[in-house]
Amino acid sequence: MTTATSNSVDLTAKIPNNVGLSDDPKLQRALERWLPNYLEWWNDMGPTDFADKPVYLRTAISVDAGGWANYGHVKMPDYRWGIFLKPNDAEPTVKCGDDAGAPAWMDVPGEHRNSLRRIIVTQADTEPASVEQQRLLGHTAPSLYDLRNLFQVNVEEGRHLWAMVYLLHKYFGRDGRDEADELLNRRSGDEDKPRILGAFNQPCDHWLSFFAFTMFTDRDGKYQLAALAESGFDPLARTTQFMLTEEAHHLFVGETGLGRIIKRTAQLEKLDPNGDVRNQGGIDFDLIQRTINYWFTYSLDLFGGEISSNASTFFASGLKGRFREGRYEDHKAMTGTYRLPVVEDGSLNEKDVPLRNAMNEVLRDQYIKDCERALKRWNKTIEEEGCDTVLSLPSRRFHRHQGIYADHHFDPEGNLISEDQWEAGKQKWVLTPADNDYLLSIMKPCHEPGQFANWIAPPSKGLDGKELDFEYVKLHD
Amino acid sequence: MGSSSNTDVNVDFEVDPASYRHWKVSYDGAIARVAMDVDPNGGLRSDYELKLNSYDLGVDVELADIVRRMRFEHPEVRVVVMTSANEKVFCAGANIHMLGTSTHGWKVNFCKFTNETRCEIEEATEASAQVYIAACNGTTAGGGYELALACKEIYLQDDGNSAVSLPEVPLLGVLPGTGGLTRLVDKRRIRRDRADVFSTMAEGMRGKRAVQWNLVDDVFPRSKFDTQIAARCEAIISETTDLATGTREGVKLGKLGVEESDAGRKYSSVEVTWDDKARTATLTIEGPTADDVALAERGAEAMHAAGDQLWALRAYREFDDALLQLRCNHPNVGMIVVRAKGDAKRVIAHDAALVKTRDHWFVREVLLHMGRVLRRMDNTSRSFFALGDAGTAFAGNLLELALAADRFYLLDDPDNVVHVGMGDLNEGALPMNTGLTRIQAHLYGEPEKAEALTGRRDLLGPEDADEAGLSTMLLDDIDWDDDIRIAIEERVSLSPDALTGMEQNLRFVGPETPDSKIYARLSAWQNWIFIRPNATGPEGALTMYGRPERPAFDWRRV
Structure with a gap:
C-alpha cells in the first residue's frame, strides 16, 4: 500500500496535508483529536505574549520548489500546521544495510517496529523541546527581523512535530498514539518529565544561546534528518526530506546570527580605546568562544555513542543511512573499520571499530566538517574587520556528557586532563552563570522597525526582498 | 561459539x-x-x-x-x-x-x-x-x-x-x-x-x-x-510485625579462616579436597563438639554472644563457600563425596537446642541460613555420594546432607557401628525448594516410612537405618572399599550432561513451587537455549549483539 501524495496541499482541510488525509477518516479523526491538545500545548509552552501579533511568516502551500515558501502576515496560532511529505519516488528502495537495493517499505515491518518507533519518538521529542526552550526570547529580541526569525523557527518546529506525529498515528497503532500524547506531556528542563535528549533540557534564555542553538543544535537535526531521509521506511524518508528544506532556514538564522554578533564584536573592539568590548555593551570574543564550546559539545552528544550497537542495527536494518548515502559506493558497510581514540588505562589509544558500529561517528564527522566551514567564515569576518582574534571549535572529546569520552575530562584541544585541571579551567572554557548574568543584562528588546541592538550587526539584507525596516512583526495595531 | x-x-x-x-x-x-x-x-x-x-x-x-x-x-x-x-x-x-x-x-x-x-x-x-x-x-x-x-x-x-x-x-x-x-x-x-x-x-x-x-x-x-x-x-x-525475640544487636560475619592449597581448602569444621585428574572431590564436615553443644544448650543469648562462631553458622558458612568454590572454580570435578564426621548424639542435641530457641531472631537466621546452604547443595549440578563409614554421624541436620545426596552408602560393620538418626531439624525447618522436607522427598513413594521416622530421636544402627529406607545401599566392611571405588569410577565415566539432567529430574520429586520452577523449568530451558545456534551459534542473536552483522535464525521449531 502506498500513501497518496501530490505536490498540491489541501489547505482547506482542518489539517492541511498532501497525504490524502480525507481518504483516511480514521486517521483524520485521530489527528483531529490530537489537534486541540497540540494547540493547548502551543498556548501553554509556545512563544509567550505574541499570540495576537501578525508575524511575517512563510507557510508551505505546496511541496515543490516554489510552493513551500509563501510569505504573509499571520498570527502564530492561526499558522497552518500541516502534514507534508515529499512526493513519491517512482520506485523507492532501501538505501543501506543488508537489504540495500530492495524495495522500500511502505508500512512498518514488524521486526523493525521497535527501532523505528524509537528513532521517530527521539527525533519528534526535539521539535517541541526547542519551542519550549525559546519561549521567553521574544521579549528580548534585538530587532523585529530577529523576532520574526525566532517565530518562524518556532512554528516550523511545531510543524515538524506534526510531521512526526503523523507517522506515529498512521503507522504505529495504539503505541504510536500513546507516544504522540507523551510528546505533549514532556517538558524541556522539567524535573519530572524532561525531554529525552540532554541538549534539549539546557536553558536557552538569551539570544546568544538562541543563535548558538540554531547554529549547532539544529545542525545536528539537519544531519539526523538527512540520515533518516535515507531510511528504507519510505514515509519516514519522504517526511524528513521535506523537513530538511525548512531546517535550512533555522541553520541560516543561527549561522548568520552568530556571524552578525561576531562582526559587531570586532567593530566594538576597535571602537573602544582599550579594546574592551563589554565597556561598549557588546559581547566579547572570549564569551563567544565559551558559548561555541558549550553548545557545540552538547550538540555533539546528540549523535549518540561513538561505538554503538544501536547505530549498527539501525544501519544494518536499513532504517538510518549515512549523510548523502547515495554518494557512497558500498551501501552495506560490512567490512570497513573506523579508527578512533579511546581512553585505556589513563591514556588515549587508537582503536579500530567495525564501521557499522561507528555510524554515529561517521555522521558526527560530517557535522563537524560543516561547523568548521562556518567557523572559517566567521574568522574571515573578524579578519575583514581588522581584528586578530581567531575562534575555533573545541575537540570532539571536550565537555562531553554522552559516549566514550563522557566519563573523562579533556581540555578544548582534546588532551586528557585530571579532574582538578578541569575544575581549574572550566570557567574559561564553557559558559558560566556570570556569563549568563552579563548577557541577560544587555539583552534589551529592540522592537522598532529598522533598529538593531548594539551588540549585533544588522543583516546584509532583509527577508523575502524586503527592506531592513520592514515591519516583520506588527507589534502595534 | x-x-x-x-x-x-x-x-x-x-x-x-x-x-x-x-x-x-x-x-x-x-x-x-x-x-x-x-x-x-x-x-x-x-x-x-x-x-x-x-x-x-x-x-x-x-x-x-x-x-x-x-x-x-x-x-x-x-x-x-x-x-x-x-x-x-x-x-x-x-x-x-x-x-x-x-x-x-x-x-x-x-x-x-x-x-x-x-x-x-x-x-x-x-x-x-x-x-x-x-x-x-x-x-x-x-x-x-x-x-x-x-x-x-x-x-x-x-x-x-x-x-x-x-x-x-x-x-x-x-x-x-x-x-x-x-x-x-x-x-x-x-x-x-x-x-x-x-x-x-x-x-x-x-x-x-x-x-x-x-x-x-x-x-x-x-x-x-x-x-x-x-x-x-x-x-x-x-x-510489619516481626515476632522474633532477642536484642536486635547485629552479629558480625567475620572472614572465614581458610587454609588453601593446590589440593583443597581447609576450614575450621569443613574440608574440601579435590583430585582434578580423577574428577572427584571429598567434602567433609565435622559435627559439633561437646563444647559446641554445651554452648547451644545455654540458650539463645549465649548463641547470640557466640555469633559467627556458633557451630551451626560457622560450619554451614564454610560448607557454602566450599560448594561455591567447587561449582565455579573446579568445573571438571563431577563427583563429590560427602562425609559428616562426629558424634550423632551431639548433632541431635545441638539441633534440639536450636529448635528450642528458634523464636530468637539470631537462631531463626541461623536456621534459615542452614536451609539456604542445603538448597544450594540440592541445586548443585554435581553427583553427590554420601559415605556413611566409620566415624561418620549422618544425624539431625547432617542427615540432610545424606538425603540431599544422590546416593547414601552405609557401612555395616559390627566393629565400627555407624549411627544415623532423626533430629528436630529434619521435620520442616530445612525445606527443599519444593516445600517438602528431604525425608518426604526421599521417601516420596513410601510416605508411611517417612511418617514412622517422624518424632524418632533414638539412634539407628545400619540395619535399622536401611530398614527405615534411609540408605541407598548397605555394604559390609569387606565389600566397602571396592564397591565404593567402583561406584565412583563408574559415575565419573558417565556423560556429565546426562548426569546433570538425570540428577535434577530425580532430586526434585513431588510438587512444584515458584522457587522450584525457577530452577527446574526456567533454567533448564534457558540452558538449552544458551547452547542453541539461534542464541550462541556463529550467527546467533547473543553472538551478534553489538556486532555489525544481524543474527540469522534457523526457523525450524524444536
Whole structure:
C-alpha cells in the first residue's frame, strides 16, 4: 500500500496535508483529536505574549520548489500546521544495510517496529523541546527581523512535530498514539518529565544561546534528518526530506546570527580605546568562544555513542543511512573499520571499530566538517574587520556528557586532563552563570522597525526582498 | 561459539563491605538503602565493561553478601530499598558482552548464583520480616527488572522515559534468566497473554500502563520519588510485625579462616579436597563438639554472644563457600563425596537446642541460613555420594546432607557401628525448594516410612537405618572399599550432561513451587537455549549483539 501524495496541499482541510488525509477518516479523526491538545500545548509552552501579533511568516502551500515558501502576515496560532511529505519516488528502495537495493517499505515491518518507533519518538521529542526552550526570547529580541526569525523557527518546529506525529498515528497503532500524547506531556528542563535528549533540557534564555542553538543544535537535526531521509521506511524518508528544506532556514538564522554578533564584536573592539568590548555593551570574543564550546559539545552528544550497537542495527536494518548515502559506493558497510581514540588505562589509544558500529561517528564527522566551514567564515569576518582574534571549535572529546569520552575530562584541544585541571579551567572554557548574568543584562528588546541592538550587526539584507525596516512583526495595531 | 575461556578467572566468594566496588549501602534506623553503582572497570574479566549498571558474577557476589549481612548484621532493618546511584539507569541487567564471551558453563553458574540471591531476597522478605522494595529510579531492563521482581513491591519513576522491560527474547534470543517469566505469572499473577506481550516488547512499559498491568506497584514523578518511597517505607514498617525475640544487636560475619592449597581448602569444621585428574572431590564436615553443644544448650543469648562462631553458622558458612568454590572454580570435578564426621548424639542435641530457641531472631537466621546452604547443595549440578563409614554421624541436620545426596552408602560393620538418626531439624525447618522436607522427598513413594521416622530421636544402627529406607545401599566392611571405588569410577565415566539432567529430574520429586520452577523449568530451558545456534551459534542473536552483522535464525521449531 502506498500513501497518496501530490505536490498540491489541501489547505482547506482542518489539517492541511498532501497525504490524502480525507481518504483516511480514521486517521483524520485521530489527528483531529490530537489537534486541540497540540494547540493547548502551543498556548501553554509556545512563544509567550505574541499570540495576537501578525508575524511575517512563510507557510508551505505546496511541496515543490516554489510552493513551500509563501510569505504573509499571520498570527502564530492561526499558522497552518500541516502534514507534508515529499512526493513519491517512482520506485523507492532501501538505501543501506543488508537489504540495500530492495524495495522500500511502505508500512512498518514488524521486526523493525521497535527501532523505528524509537528513532521517530527521539527525533519528534526535539521539535517541541526547542519551542519550549525559546519561549521567553521574544521579549528580548534585538530587532523585529530577529523576532520574526525566532517565530518562524518556532512554528516550523511545531510543524515538524506534526510531521512526526503523523507517522506515529498512521503507522504505529495504539503505541504510536500513546507516544504522540507523551510528546505533549514532556517538558524541556522539567524535573519530572524532561525531554529525552540532554541538549534539549539546557536553558536557552538569551539570544546568544538562541543563535548558538540554531547554529549547532539544529545542525545536528539537519544531519539526523538527512540520515533518516535515507531510511528504507519510505514515509519516514519522504517526511524528513521535506523537513530538511525548512531546517535550512533555522541553520541560516543561527549561522548568520552568530556571524552578525561576531562582526559587531570586532567593530566594538576597535571602537573602544582599550579594546574592551563589554565597556561598549557588546559581547566579547572570549564569551563567544565559551558559548561555541558549550553548545557545540552538547550538540555533539546528540549523535549518540561513538561505538554503538544501536547505530549498527539501525544501519544494518536499513532504517538510518549515512549523510548523502547515495554518494557512497558500498551501501552495506560490512567490512570497513573506523579508527578512533579511546581512553585505556589513563591514556588515549587508537582503536579500530567495525564501521557499522561507528555510524554515529561517521555522521558526527560530517557535522563537524560543516561547523568548521562556518567557523572559517566567521574568522574571515573578524579578519575583514581588522581584528586578530581567531575562534575555533573545541575537540570532539571536550565537555562531553554522552559516549566514550563522557566519563573523562579533556581540555578544548582534546588532551586528557585530571579532574582538578578541569575544575581549574572550566570557567574559561564553557559558559558560566556570570556569563549568563552579563548577557541577560544587555539583552534589551529592540522592537522598532529598522533598529538593531548594539551588540549585533544588522543583516546584509532583509527577508523575502524586503527592506531592513520592514515591519516583520506588527507589534502595534 | 565466540566463547573465550573463563577458566583463568578464579572467583572468590568472600567479600566484605569494605571491599564493595559496585554497591553503596547505607542505614537509617529500620531502613536500609542499597544503591547499585557498578564500576564499569570492575568486572571479573577485563574484556567487557560493566556499563549502565549492568552486572557480572562479581557484582552479584557482592549483592549476595549484602543480603546475607543485612539479616545477620542489621536485624534492626525492616525495609530494604533497592535502588540505583546511577542517574539514568536503575539496572540494565546482566552484561551482554560478558554473556556473549563466556563459556556455557560460566553462564549457567552465573545464572544459578544470581537466582539463588534473588530467592534469598524473597526469603528475607517472607521469613525475616526484612521487606525488600525496588525503587526503580531509571531504566529497569532485563535482569534489572528481575531484580525488582524479587522485591515485594516495585516502584518506578514516572519521567516519560524510564521503563521496565524484559528484552531478552526480542533482542538477544534468550530468556530472562533469573526467574523473570515465572515471577511475572506466578508471583505477580500477571495474565499470561499480557506477560507474552510484555516479554516480546524490547522497549518495555512505563507510566500508568505499567501499573495497570501490575508490572509495577505504582509510579511516582521524579521530584516526588524519594519522598513517596520514604512514605512507603514508613508504611511498611508500621505494617510489619516481626515476632522474633532477642536484642536486635547485629552479629558480625567475620572472614572465614581458610587454609588453601593446590589440593583443597581447609576450614575450621569443613574440608574440601579435590583430585582434578580423577574428577572427584571429598567434602567433609565435622559435627559439633561437646563444647559446641554445651554452648547451644545455654540458650539463645549465649548463641547470640557466640555469633559467627556458633557451630551451626560457622560450619554451614564454610560448607557454602566450599560448594561455591567447587561449582565455579573446579568445573571438571563431577563427583563429590560427602562425609559428616562426629558424634550423632551431639548433632541431635545441638539441633534440639536450636529448635528450642528458634523464636530468637539470631537462631531463626541461623536456621534459615542452614536451609539456604542445603538448597544450594540440592541445586548443585554435581553427583553427590554420601559415605556413611566409620566415624561418620549422618544425624539431625547432617542427615540432610545424606538425603540431599544422590546416593547414601552405609557401612555395616559390627566393629565400627555407624549411627544415623532423626533430629528436630529434619521435620520442616530445612525445606527443599519444593516445600517438602528431604525425608518426604526421599521417601516420596513410601510416605508411611517417612511418617514412622517422624518424632524418632533414638539412634539407628545400619540395619535399622536401611530398614527405615534411609540408605541407598548397605555394604559390609569387606565389600566397602571396592564397591565404593567402583561406584565412583563408574559415575565419573558417565556423560556429565546426562548426569546433570538425570540428577535434577530425580532430586526434585513431588510438587512444584515458584522457587522450584525457577530452577527446574526456567533454567533448564534457558540452558538449552544458551547452547542453541539461534542464541550462541556463529550467527546467533547473543553472538551478534553489538556486532555489525544481524543474527540469522534457523526457523525450524524444536
